[in-house]
Ligand SMILES: Nc1ncnc2c1ncn2[C@@H]1O[C@H](COP(=O)(O)OP(=O)(O)OP(=O)(O)O)[C@@H](O)[C@H]1O
């Protein structure tokens with residue numbers, strides 16, 4: 001049972017050292033502690049507290065080694081003698097586990113995953129275990145583990161803990177990585193993440209090239225044919241041989257489609273063109289690269305690795321699915337080989353903890369993804385080979401039952417949907433007291449409080465735990481989020497767009513539309529930055545972007561620099577120092593006289609659109625009006641015109657937004673921009689306007705707490721906006 005990677009000595013004879021009973025946590029650390037009638041009986045070691053994930057005999061053998069404190073028991077009992085209130089809760093990190101962390105939005109799930117990662121890091125620092133931990137992050141909240149959690153110093157104090165950062169390695173998409181200055185890479189411990197195109201099967205390609213759907217059969221065949229030709233080599237019409245490639249790029253695939261006579265014969269030019277366009281789009285993500293990141297790069301003994309795909313925006317999902325598939329398969333294969341051959345595979349791959357946030361997108365209950373089978377396989381087989389899995393989701397009812405049913409420990413934060421509560425009840429690996437089954441009870445658990453069910457205490461019941469505060473920072477924004485964005489906007493494409501030939505198939509036209517419509521995807525904009533942070537961030541970005549553009553000799557500056565590029569100095573232009581005086585003017589009917597139009601020097605339409613989109617996402621005005629909650633969902637639209645009076649378009653856009661049911665609320669003047677702001681119940685929308693040489697760009701942001709409401713409104717708006 002025990003993994004050979006854990007040290008043999010020290011732990012067993014340590015028992016004598018710790019005769020002192022563990023100190024109970026103070027009540028101030030456990031503000032929520034309801035009374036639970038059913039008696040609580042867990043595996044308790046008086047020197048450390050409650051022990052999760054271990055049998056008594058296992059614990060007797062390894063004692064305190066390889067345990068990590070994840071929280072404290074937060075329930076009182078009538079029987080003071082048996083009450084475990086205030087006992088620290090220790091999680092076994094030695095034996096392999098499949099854990100499932102559930103909870104509605106904002107209930108503290110990702111935070112809890114961070115606690116598990118921290119405890120793995122601490123146990124490794126104490127040299128009690130030697131594993132690899134890989135955290136899969138789509139929302140940019142784990143990378144910040146490098147920094148100490150100074151924001152929650154008061155809570156940490158109640159737990160007698162001190163804040164501390166961890167040296168995690170952060171893998172970000174290659175394109176974002178390449179664009180960053182070296183000192184940033186070093187300081188933030190960044191590494192480039194890429195996927196070798198050779199890793200993808202035909203169906204994986206379908207998933208990448210056709211978001212959420214599958215390619216037409218013809219295109220599927222064409223992809224299959226292309227992969228086969230590139231792998232095995234092919235002969236050109238001239239008789240020249242193109243040799244087989246063990247490792248190839250998307251460009252190699254495109255060349256093959258264009259020049260392989262066997263493909264020429266079989267497929268219509270339109271089909272080829274449509275596939276080539278999709279491949280180019282995938283290439284522009286900047287993550288597909290020969291060689292690719294391997295499981296050995298990511299799963300390194302003694303290391304916490306964060307895979308942060310947030311910079312990919314809405315394209316993150318297929319990339320992550322393929323990456324997770326590769327990781328699960330490779331880790332399992334190596335670990336299995338180790339057992340089969342009876343030799344150590346540790347040099348190849350250590351026992352690995354795979355921690356996956358937002359797992360419902362990768363292992364959904366219905367439908368398939370490139371990662372689903374691999375994750376289910378890993379959950380079913382991994383434990384036998386020393387591998388652990390932690391899956392996290394908002395919606396237990398939306399995660400494949402094959403995966404949840406493998407869980408030996410379930411930590412559930414607050415849940416509010418009946419279907420999710422039912423899924424938890426069905427799968428809880430311990431007894432669920434009647435009190436916990438009550439919807440009112442489970443839906444009102446405060447943030448950071450969870451119900452814990454542990455299979456190793458089988459016939460015992462689940463209990464209420466307060467998750468401990470994080471030592472390192474959880475999420476939040478730092479300069480990097482802004483920098484990721486800048487790089488995303490600025491780095492030139494690897495592949496130049498070629499003018500399209502005279503192909504007129506519907507498919508191609510459709511695809512063209514898609515490309516034209518493409519608005520820059522932007523990660524969640526920074527929130528909660530202090531004035532000082534803003535100053536530093538902006539100064540830094542200004543310099544950096546300037547250098548980048550100087551290098552590329554482009555006529556463009558993303559900051560609000562006044563002359564010489566501004567054609568006419570705007571009437572209320574403030575000094576260019578960093579003090580943003582905002583002027584908020586309540587307004588219920590549009591008065592275009594009050595709107596400042598930002599006028600740029602000569603810019604291409606693309607750059608104008610990007611600069612304006614950035615403006616609406618990153619300005620201080622947006623942060624006061626739009627981005628007031630981290631939980632909000634956002635959609636960004638861009639209206640572009642040429643040769644029309646910008647105020648006319650402003651009026652048209654305003655009419656469009658008003659006719660979607662929103663009301664005009666206020667204008668916010670910030671430097672030489674004006675933000676026109678609308679409201680309706682919990683929803684907000686705002687836009688601003690910029691021009692360059694007769695081109696007009698108006699980015700609109702729609703934001704609210706409910707995803708479907710936001711996308712409905714954005715959809716309605718799209719149909720009403722001037723085109
Ligand atoms: N145990 C805790 N102690 C203190 N603060 C916490 C705790 N758990 C969560 N929080 C706070 O609550 C916020 C939300 O937590 P978290 O990001 O983990 O939610 P989530 O359930 O992952 O939400 P989402 O579904 O949106 O991803 C965090 O910013 C964090 O500061």
Ligand SMILES: [Mg+2]
Pocket residue numbers: 109110111357
């Ligand atoms: Mg989360």
